[in-house]
Amino acid sequence: MARVGVAGSDPDSILATPIRTLKRDARKDSDIKVLVREARERGAVQIFVGLPRTLKGGESESTRMARDYAARLAGALAAEGLQVSVNLVDERLTTVAAHRSLHTAGVGSRDHRKVVDQAAAVQILQQAIDMQRSLGRDVGSPVQAPPAHGRDRARDGAPGAGQEGPGLSEEEQDRAGETE
Numbered sequence: 001m002a003r004v005g006v007a008g009s010d011p012d013s014i015l016a017t018p019i020r021t022l023k024r025d026a027r028k029d030s031d032i033k034v035l036v037r038e039a040r041e042r043g044a045v046q047i048f049v050g051l052p053r054t055l056k057g058g059e060s061e062s063t064r065m066a067r068d069y070a071a072r073l074a075g076a077l078a079a080e081g082l083q084v085s086v087n088l089v090d091e092r093l094t095t096v097a098a099h100r101s102l103h104t105a106g107v108g109s110r111d112h113r114k115v116v117d118q119a120a121a122v123q124i125l126q127q128a129i130d131m132q133r134s135l136g137r138d139v140g141s142p143v144q145a146p147p148a149h150g151r152d153r154a155r156d157g158a159p160g161a162g163q164e165g166p167g168l169s170e171e172e173q174d175r176a177g178e179t180e
Contacts, residue, residue, distance in 0.1 A: 004031050004069075005117030007125040008042060013132070016125035018118035032069075032076050039077060044084050048140060049073065050091030050124045070143040078145035087140030089128050091120070 006019040019038070022031040039047060049070040052062045067088065074086040131139045 003117045004035075005119070005121030006035065006038065007118065007121035008038075008044075009125060009129060013129050016122045016129060018115070018122050021115065021117045029072060029076070032073050035073060036076050036080055036082065039082055039084050040080065044082075046138070047073065047077075047084055047086045048089045048125055048128045049086060049143070050120070051088040051141075052091050055092065067143075071146060074143045074145040085138070086143040087128075087138065088143060089124060089140040091124050 002024055004022045004024055006022060007016045008019050009016050022034055025031050035047070038044070049066060051066050052060070054060055054063075070086050070088055077084045077086065128139055
């Protein structure tokens with residue numbers, strides 16, 4: 001995973017809109033810090049992370065990476081004391097559909113890369129919103145934050161656990177992403 005598309009919805013959970021694309025920073029998790037800050041500032045109550053299953057519904061390395069990412073995000077949210085649920089939702093073909101809609105909207109192929117992750121995030125979020133409304137319940141698979149001792153290890157600099165501290169500014173996050 002090289003980039004993370006971010007989308008949000010209005011307070012009534014009717015319409016998903018694009019917010020930004022973050023560069024994935026597996027070393028420092030600066031993108032996760034930005035997501036935690038966004039969740040806090042927007043008063044988020046739920047976050048959906050796309051789960052890229054194979055066309056047959058199986059698991060792949062990308063699926064495992066998404067599960068790990070969601071767990072890291074849930075841990076970082078919990079470490080900040082935010083009560084925001086993280087749910088994994090099937091994202092099969094969302095990137096293909098996002099490319100198609102961008103092409104239909106007249107966005108040139110060269111420019112797709114800059115916004116395709118946002119467009120896919122919008123599709124994932126809108127699908128989750130619509131499903132929740134029609135079913136009258138939460139959708140997706142809930143992700144549990146790692147045990148508290150894992151978060152404590154993160155404060156001591158141990159890898160693989162949630163992070164603490166203030167979110168980075170967009171400029172700081174962009175600089176951190178450039179070191180990949």
